[in-house]
Amino acid sequence: MIRIAVVVGSVRPGRVTRAVADWAHTVAAGRPDARYEVVDLADHDLAFDEEAHPPRSGRYEHAHTRRWAATVAEFDGFLFVTPEYNHSAPAVLKNALDHLYEEWNDKAAGFVGLGFAGGVRAAEHLRGVAAELQLATVQAQLALNLSDDFAEYPAFAPIGTREKELVRVLDQLERWAGALKTLRG
Template structure:
């Protein structure tokens, strides 16, 4: 089976964001894993206005009318799975991440996802909201998650200094995610053969 491709999505574009540092740490923990390629995917590189497609993404990619939608769709379609790195804003994920997710449908279907969050209470509520959103998009999300507290895993709320135990939990997340990503890819391939 070919190498799995997994995106580590930075779910914040806010000036001074902590997300880039957290995502870089995730990438470092994933380095050297066999049979898989992790790639950093920064929403800053895909500036999307508030959802401006006149037709629901469920209607299919042939009806995408905007260049930014087609570029985003092409990128997301490359991956077998995603690690969403999200802040918690007002008991939920960031608006920019939710907007980016809402742009697409089929590109997310039958893929896998894991979650890494940060916030005052570790960002756990952001993950809970993302689980519901991704279930609607037919994304299989894994049980293991990483939650970083701004009070204990950051110095002065900005310098990322995660507790050592998080590294072991990251490996569990990767194990689960890669397993599901492979299973979901097999399912997509079988569906494509049936449709041919």
């Protein structure tokens, strides 16, 4: 069975990203072809630019980097739940991606963005990063709008079509994760 991480891409106090990730996990939990798990970056203390060797070397000096590498290595795919900060993804999410290399290779990624423009610019920036890490991104993505899906901010109340949109992302993510798993052997 393929394993997919629902990655909470923000650590800010008062974040709504965790509520979105928990909702996505609830929707995904009943699917028969994959096992989903929430991975919260707040649980991984990754400092910025502290490793002496480039991630491609796989030589991780710090215990928390090795733990992060072991966590990422367990999964076949990733559903990144990302807010949009200043037309891009949060630094903590970019840093988590930048910490590793081989552990991301030949796996699948999908995006749930949130922001006043649905987080689409954050997801687009992450697509370029993912390509460099040899993560295959799926075409479908879910764009949650702070005005519609958070009408009583910070309460998350997705509008009626959102679950169907998420299922489309999950369908593609599972297909790609399964196909790429055979490539990794």
